[in-house]
Amino acid sequence: MIFEGQAVKVAMDDAGVATVTLDLVGESVNKFNSVTLNELAEAVSILKHTDDLQGVIFASAKDVFVVGADITEFTSWFKLEDEELTDKLRHAHSIFNDISHLCCPTVAAINGIALGGGMELCLACDYRVMAETAKIGLPETQLGIYPGWGGTVRLPRLIGADNACEWICGGAQKRSADALKDGAVDAVVAADKVQESARHLIQQVLDGKLNYRCRRDELRAPMQFSPIEKMMVFESVRGVVGAKAGKHYPAPMAAIKTIEKGISQEMEKALETEIKGFVKLAKGPVAESLVNLFLSDQAIKKSAGKYAKNATPVKQAAVLGAGIMGGGVAYQSASKGTPIIMKDIRPEALELGLSEANKLFNGQIERGRLTAAKALKAMNGITPALSYGEFAHVDLVVEAVVENVNVKKSVLAETEKYLADDAILASNTSTISITELAKDLKRPENFCGMHFFNPVHRMPLVEVIRGEKSSDEAIAKTVAYAQAMGKTPIVVNDCPGFLVNRVLFPYFAGFSLMMKEGADFQLVDKTMERFGWPMGPAYLLDVVGVDTAFHADQVMAEGFPDRMKHEGINAVDCLFKLERFGQKNGKGFYAYEPDRKGKPKKIFDADIIEILAPTVASHTELSEEDIIARMMIPLCIETARCLEESIVASAAEADMGLIYGIGFPPYLGGALHYLDQMGLQAFCELADKYSHLGKLYEPTARMREMATNNETYYGN
Structure with a gap:
């Protein structure tokens, strides 16, 4: 053993081949925290100065290779000043660059999951052997960032710019067959043969059957594209990715921009381009929201695990x-x-x-x-x-x-x-x-x-x-x-509607109030969909079922009459009376007909204007900002009430309930995270502009107290 730490060990065999084994003490998986990163740097430094080194294998002692960066630790980087974050990224780059410059062939023995930084470690090696059961990928765009340790530079050079854009922008975990087909790995073998196969690859280099230096030279050089080829590749990718990602999720498009610029640059320059773009994304609100969701998801799974730990199956x-x-x-x-x-x-x-x-x-x-x-x-x-x-x-x-x-x-x-x-x-x-x-x-x-x-x-x-x-x-x-x-x-604790429906029905109430003022439900739907909801409120009511919503609304009105009871007949009441129940019977706010796959497709039904006319009491001009505010304010206040009343135990559980239960826009991080980002003082001032609409728009006393004290739901 030439090096032994808490996460990394290095052993050398008699033939001069070193095996760097990742095995983070006290954890069930390997991940890149500061200990792992620093020990990897130390281990690689020792290898750089080892005489007669014939090859290096990077392997794992656990069932996974490396699941990625330790998000709980890594996100503290995002709070650093730009220059400090840049230095952190350059330090990680220097480790992977040192691996790619070692004086001998290097092979990643991927026995299990290799994601994010784990995948980028594999990309820094000359060759990759993958277990049939393993998965690899670069999921960073799902956190509002893109690969920051060389992934946007090395992957395009390895598998082509178009494939790399699909891998990085999609963020999916790739199975071994797909990884081999795209050229991301050199061999796929049974899990118990991964290290043996990696050793065989090194022997092939030593026997002169493979030229690792030639491969390195190819991967470090700029990629050769004619202007027409480059335009065709990236315009096509931008169209597909842009349509899927939408305006609220900038990371996939930023990744394409970085890849496009980097392929024409030398390796070192391209890595600097990656760092610059990464810093900009990491400091943005979307990354903050999506990382918060990731951490909240981990928290609620941990909480559920505590409940279930002693349960009989x-x-x-x-x-x-x-x-x-x-x-x-x-x-x-x-x-x-x-x-x-x-x-x-x-x-x-x-x-x-x-x-x-x-x-x-x-x-x-x-x-x-x-x-x-x-x-x-x-x-x-x-x-x-x-x-x-x-x-x-x-x-x-x-x-x-x-x-x-x-x-x-x-x-x-x-x-x-x-x-x-x-x-x-x-x-x-x-x-x-x-x-x-x-x-x-x-x-x-x-x-x-x-x-x-x-x-x-x-x-x-x-x-x-x-x-x-x-x-x-x-x-x-x-x-x-x-x-x-x-x-x-x-x-969650018991109350009418529990968490999700208790919060959803004030959102529907905000919609009903606008309908009473003559709002165009199609405009409201389009506005909220542009804001990031998977479907607008009218469409959602049709999908949920107008009859279901009608009965639930009665329960909510009885439970919270001060703010959820309404006078007169609203749009949902009207449709229920006419048995327009939505998708389930083909007519609601919209009419429905089967598409080519037999799924219900919504179409505008001209009769709806006349049907809803008796429920309209006035006509108010509503801007897009008005529509968003009038929909979101009641929802956010009710979520805060649920936390204050201990219906839900934490901000994380409240927000994840809304994300998973009703499709709250993930880029906002959940209702309470949205309030934190806006600032409670700004939110209360906004709500006060709509106070004439009733108690649904009235922030709680605790919310105003928090606003005065500059408190947040997630703390600092």
């Missing part, structure tokens, strides 16, 4: 109600390995639920994500039932019947009779109080909420709702089941 689940939602729950459970009974009182409902699950499995087969055999095995994990015959063996039941308090109470009380004493009952209600639903149960401590979002297979969030009598064991088991289903659970 759910080995057999059941779902009550076999509609679209029930079918979705059944599919999700079975697809992740937990068998589930799907019960309904109607055979035709069971057929619908099974059809929904089968359709989803077929989609996975068509996309190549499942073999037919595996899909059939998973589908067999769903057992349709018209009775409670097998419920004595069920660990957890998800109730997903109609959103009616009396119907739910009746079904829950009946189901409880057939369950084991320690089985958990969970309601998929979206708004009804869990404490209220528990009143007729004999074991209310075994009952909680488990609120999925539609469509179940796509929406990552599950709200686990604690009622007044819900036990810690019930919450823990439900959280563990949600995790086993591949979902992100957030534990």
Whole structure:
């Protein structure tokens, strides 16, 4: 052993080949924190001065190679002055440059995931051997930045500018077959053969069969493009990436600009170009928001892990109600390995639920994500039932019947009779109080909420709702089941609407008030979509279901009459009365017809103007700024209320709930992060301009206190 640290070790064999092994002490994965980076620099410095060095292999002692930079530590760099951040980046560059200049061939033995800085370490080597099961990639654009340790310079020279733009701008993890096809790696082997194959590559160089120096010279030189070739490559890439990224996410387009400039420069100059662009992105608000989301996501997963740590796993689940939602729950459970009974009182409902699950499995087969055999095995994990015959063996039941308090109470009380004493009952209600639903149960401590979002297979969030009598064991088991289903659970306390719908309905209320003043709902939709929402409020109401929204609105109005009750008939009331329920029956704010793939496509229905006319009380000219403010202010204030009232435990959980549950624009980082970036003083002043609209637009006393004291929700 010629070097041994807390993260990096270097050993030399008798033939003069050194192996640099990454093995960060006390961590399950390797990541680039200051310890790893500094020890790598020290190890490479020793190798630079080692006589008769014949080759170097970079390997990992863990199941992964390197997952990337330690974001919790790395983000402190972003707060540095430009010159200090530039120096930090140059230090990292100097390490990787030293690797690329070693006096012998170098090989990365990629046994597992190599992302971000881990991938950039691999790119600094002459050759790369990859395990069949490994994945590599440069996901930095998902954090609002781009690769800053040489990735925008080395990858285009290795796999071509067009491929590199796709890899970097998309930020996806690439499987071994794709990496080999694009030329990012030189060989793909079984995981247990990676180091052996890397050693073989070095031997081929020593035997004169491979020329690593020639390869280095090619990769350091500027790339050769004619002006026409360059224009065709980058104009095409810009069009595709720009349309997908949109104006709120500057990192992908900045990456293209840096790659385009760098390919015409010598390596050292191109690396400086990368640094300059990276610094600009890292200091921007989008990077701050997206990094905050990443850290919040880690925090809520850690929180869920604490709940689930001591929970007994759910080995057999059941779902009550076999509609679209029930079918979705059944599919999700079975697809992740937990068998589930799907019960309904109607055979035709069971057929619908099974059809929904089968359709989803077929989609996975068509996309190549499942073999037919595996899909059939998973589908067999769903057992349709018209009775409670097998419920004595069920660990957890998800109730997903109609959103009616009396119907739910009746079904829950009946189901409880057939369950084991320690089985958990969970309601998929979206708004009804869990404490209220528990009143007729004999074991209310075994009952909680488990609120999925539609469509179940796509929406990552599950709200686990604690009622007044819900036990810690019930919450823990439900959280563990949600995790086993591949979902992100957030534990919230009971109130009408819980977290997500409680916050969403003031947003809808802001929309309804504008409609009452004669606003064009298409203009409101387009404005909010340009602002970053995946769909505007009218379109969202159609997707959620106008009937669902109508019933939920009544629950919210009863729960919070001071600000969520409205006088007279609004647009949602009007559409509900006319049974224009949205996508589910083809007409709502918009009309719907199937597109080429059979999915509902919204079109303007001229009748809607006359239909909504009776709900319009006045006509107010609204600017784009007015529309955004009137939609966002109630949502942000209600989110703050949820935190103040301990409905949700932290700002991170509140913000991630909105990101995952209703598609809050990620570039803003969540409602509370958005308030932090705007400043509470500025927000309160903005809200006061709309105080005439009622209590929905009135910041809480605590918000005003925080504004006066210059406090933030995320602290410093």
